[in-house]
Amino acid sequence: MSEQSSDGSSDFCPRFHHAIxxxxxxxxxxxxxxxxxxxxxxxxxxGAIPDLSDRLLAERLRELEGxxxxxxxxxxxxxxxxxxxxxxxxxxxxxxxxxxxxxAERWVAPPKRKxxx
Amino acid sequence: MSEQSSDGSSDFCPRFHHAIxxxxxxxxxxxxxxxxxxxxxxxxxxGAIPDLSDRLLAERLRELEGxxxxxxxxxxxxxxxxxxxxxxxxxxxxxxxxxxxxxAERWVAPPKRKxxx
DNA sequence: CGGGATCCGAAAGGATACTG
DNA sequence: CAGTATCCTTTCGGATCCCG
Numbered sequence: 001m002s003e004q005s006s007d008g009s010s011d012f013c014p015r016f017h018h019a020i021x022x023x024x025x026x027x028x029x030x031x032x033x034x035x036x037x038x039x040x041x042x043x044x045x046x047g048a049i050p051d052l053s054d055r056l057l058a059e060r061l062r063e064l065e066g067x068x069x070x071x072x073x074x075x076x077x078x079x080x081x082x083x084x085x086x087x088x089x090x091x092x093x094x095x096x097x098x099x100x101x102x103x104a105e106r107w108v109a110p111p112k113r114k115x116x117x
Numbered sequence: 118m119s120e121q122s123s124d125g126s127s128d129f130c131p132r133f134h135h136a137i138x139x140x141x142x143x144x145x146x147x148x149x150x151x152x153x154x155x156x157x158x159x160x161x162x163x164g165a166i167p168d169l170s171d172r173l174l175a176e177r178l179r180e181l182e183g184x185x186x187x188x189x190x191x192x193x194x195x196x197x198x199x200x201x202x203x204x205x206x207x208x209x210x211x212x213x214x215x216x217x218x219x220x221a222e223r224w225v226a227p228p229k230r231k232x233x234x
Numbered sequence: 235c236g237g238g239a240t241c242c243g244a245a246a247g248g249a250t251a252c253t254g
Numbered sequence: 255c256a257g258t259a260t261c262c263t264t265t266c267g268g269a270t271c272c273c274g
Contacts, residue, residue: 011151011165019221020150020214024141026266033137034128042236048128053268058237067225080235080274089224096220097137099213104136107206108184143246159256170248175257197254197255 022067023093027052028060032086033101035070036094039085069093139184140210144169145177149203150218152187153211156202186210 023029030049034040040048046057061084064070069090075081086093140146147166151157157165163174178201181187186207192198203210 011154011157011162012147012167013150013218013221015221015225016150016214016218017147018225019217020141020146021143022225023217024137024146026138029137029141030129030134033130033133037128040128045128050129054237055269056267059267074236077235080237082236089220092223093220096213096216097133099216100136100140101130101133103206103210103213104130104132106209108132108135108139163256171257172249172259173247176247191256197257199256 022063022069023097025060025063027056028064029097029100031057031060031064032069032090032093033097035084035086035090036097039073039083041081041083045084064090139180139186140214142177142180144173145181146214146217148174148177148181149186149207149210150214152201152203152207153214156190156200158198158200162201181207 023032027049030052031045034045034048042054042057042061045061046052046054049057061070061072065072068087070084071087073083073085075083140149144166147169148162151162151165159171159174159178162178163169163171166174178187178189182189185204187201188204190200190202192200
């Protein structure tokens with residue numbers, strides 16, 4: 001009675017909550033966005049995302065591996081090279097991330113540059 | 118050269134980053150989702166979202182007001198009633214949030230109940 | 235190169251009490 | 255009802271050092 005959720009949907013959805021807080025976590029969204037464009041190596045991601053530290057990148061990457069959104073591929077050469085790429089579920093995030101990106105271009109796009117920096 | 122971003126898009130987008138970390142912040146996604154279904158009063162939101170404290174709800178709501186995604190309406194009665202609702206930009210988040218929700222239903226949906234605990 | 239382990243200050247978040 | 259203020263615990267995140 002007090003709630004009008006009688007239409008079938010509810011105000012709160014655990015799965016949605018898990019998903020949004022997963023991809024919205026500190027640097028995760030940026031990492032996922034970079035990976036949407038193809039596999040990337042650790043240092044490529046590090047270089048592509050401003051202010052992201054190596055420790056945090058490793059941490060986020062491990063979390064994403066745990067959620068099976070990202071997979072890790074090791075190329076043993078003398079110089080070890082590790083590439084990260086989206087799994088099937090990760091790739092399916094593209095639609096959602098693109099929607100967020102479109103909204104961002106329309107609404108947060110404003111010249112909010114923090115100077116020339 | 119070293120990057121194949123010559124196709125026009127780049128690995129990092131400040132606006133996207135701002136947006137994803139905004140809506141993905143701790144409880145923000147859940148609050149927005151609840152508000153998509155119509156205006157809600159403070160305590161309604163508080164009751165709808167498990168484990169969310171009043172302090173945090175107030176904080177998130179103020180952040181969203183600052184971003185002009187949510188607007189506040191005060192109904193002065195003897196019992197003060199405050200309702201929150203999405204602004205134009207907030208309503209346009211529906212598409213993005215719905216996409217996230219659809220992904221969640223397919224991938225995180227699994228009966229990941231934390232048991233009876 | 236691609237991380238893991240540790241240390242420590244900063245920030246987020248919960249609990250409680252109080253106010254209009 | 256709808257918050258605010260304070261306290262105090264937990265987590266986050268940066269710096270540094272080390273390893274395969």
